[in-house]
Amino acid sequence: MSAQHTEPGGFLIPRPERGPAALRVALAQVAPHRLAEMEQQKDEAIALAARTDSLGPIVQFLEAWAVVIEIARFPAVTARLHSAEYAAQVLDREDPAWQAAMNEIQAVYLMARESLAHE
8 A cells, every 4th residue: 555645634535435345445545454354343244134134233334434434534533542542551440541541532433423423
């Protein structure tokens, strides 16, 4: 993958449609190391949808990966998330900074979900 130019605070790629193929192409551009994880979860969602006779698992799969990609589209947001995730892993749960890191993780995901809801 070639490096992509983005303005500070800008996005790497346009927001993809929420179909599995479009999400897969987008993920390949912004987080290719997660493609196998996505494929495994897609297979699990399809199997669960078949067992339960419901499209719910497929809709949840698409929504979850749309959020992952929405975060990954913005390098600054990805950096915020990774920093908070690292802090949450290394800090003691009694440390107030651990709760701050957890709050930051939650805020990043909430921001991505809200952004997608307003598209």
